[in-house]
Amino acid sequence: MTDNILRFWQSLDSSDPFEPLFSAAPFLMLSTDRDGTVVRASWFFASTLGFSVHELLGRPLVDLLTEDSRKRALTVILPQFYRTGASQNEEFNFVKKDGNVLPVVMSAIAQYNSEGTFLQSLAIMFDNSQGKENAQELQRKHRMDAIGALVGGVAHDFNNLLAVVQGNLDFLKRDPDDPERQEFIDDAVEATKRGSSLIEQLLTFGRRAELSPRPTDLNETMAAAHRLVERLFPSNIEIQTINGDALWTSHVDTALLETAILNILNNARDAMPGGGRITMETRNVQINEEFINRSREDIEPGRYVMISLSDTGHGMDSRLLSKVFEPFFTTKALSDGSGLGLSMVLGFIHQSKGAIRVSSEPAVGTTFKMYFPVEPVDTSPLNTIQVVRQTLDSEKKVLIVEDDASVRSVLARQLKDEKIKVFEADTGDSAFAAMSSGLEPDLLLTDIVMPGSLQGPGLVKKARAMLPDLRVLFISGYPVEITHHSAGISPQDRQLIKPVSQDKLVTAVIELLVQD
16 A cells, blocks of 8 residues: 555655645654654644644654554664665554553655665554454453363362362261271372362462572483483484583573473373474573564563474464463363463463473474573572571470461471471461560461451561561462562561472471571
């Protein structure tokens, strides 16, 4: 359309063939000089933004854009436009005079004189408001569909786990001396572990997992994965590993990274029932603004280590590829997978401030590329739990504040097993009353949301007014609670997510008690 308009007006005998378009036609049109300054604007464009034409002249084009559009224009679109002399169907968001946003789709061409010198740009835009609304509505529908699948999948898996726990406890209740009681106990414990694992996957998917990042050589991680899958995968699958030279050190949760790698590799194995090849590669990469804008990734530019996992399996078409990270979406039988694996991978990588890209072609194969940022980290050695146990003062006191009596009882027993002196309270109010009456705990282990007037962070704030050096460990059933109740929380405070194993609880408590 732009070329047709240009040819039409250039064919007219006029020193200014575009004047009728800019002054009278109901088109969103704009012209800028080589510096990106607005030298011309159609009355329709100016009035749509709420300005007069005079108010727009002389202003830098980028000053009329939203921050995200301005950033993309300066780093990607404008440099490309000045190299090629044209730009087609680029999306921008202009800011109206009243502060509202006008989304447009813009196409532009450059005008040159007979010597090839740039004179000005000519851009025609189309209001994309309705298109944006339709896209947002479709996104909302997809989000609700995903939530429905998530709830259904969680309910299915948890009902199965609860059936195991309840059934075995019923056996024990009916006959505590049944000779198979140990088997009942083992089955129930195993079901609770699987339930905890499911919760961890959900939190990772939702980017709410409690990560334990540490300096990691990804070449070593890939070597370990190679050894494992080489033993477990069929002999008709060839495993090839290509290690990057002088690989930068990443700061990641190694356990979750290994789980993510195995999730992808297991899918690769299943995609090659007749055999094939898996290629695992690491490489240092520098991510710039152009990559971020092109891939629409919400990451910072800088140094990253890339892990590439490729297979020669049956691959995926565009429809399957668009659903690959959806929770509980799976092409496998229900008994062969929950459909949470790749959702967990996506959540873990985003929470690690990284990115993941996937490409696939039917009958050719699939490639996953994961990018992990390189960060400066403190590599000083930490005391092991065995060492800190030896230095623990047996007179240290811990006050547990938890409104659920069963949970409070379990926490107290776990700490008493370590000879830690434990006091208990069922609300923040009763805990503060005990401290006001003279109890001086060395550590406060508290839930975040409880009945009564004092929630966990509020209790901590009042308790620290009496005991400034009080150590605090929050324990919560849902990690986002701490972001909604942040007043009174200090950087040195720790947080654990329920359910928590005895080793993890005791380690956190002891490390807090012996820290300087």
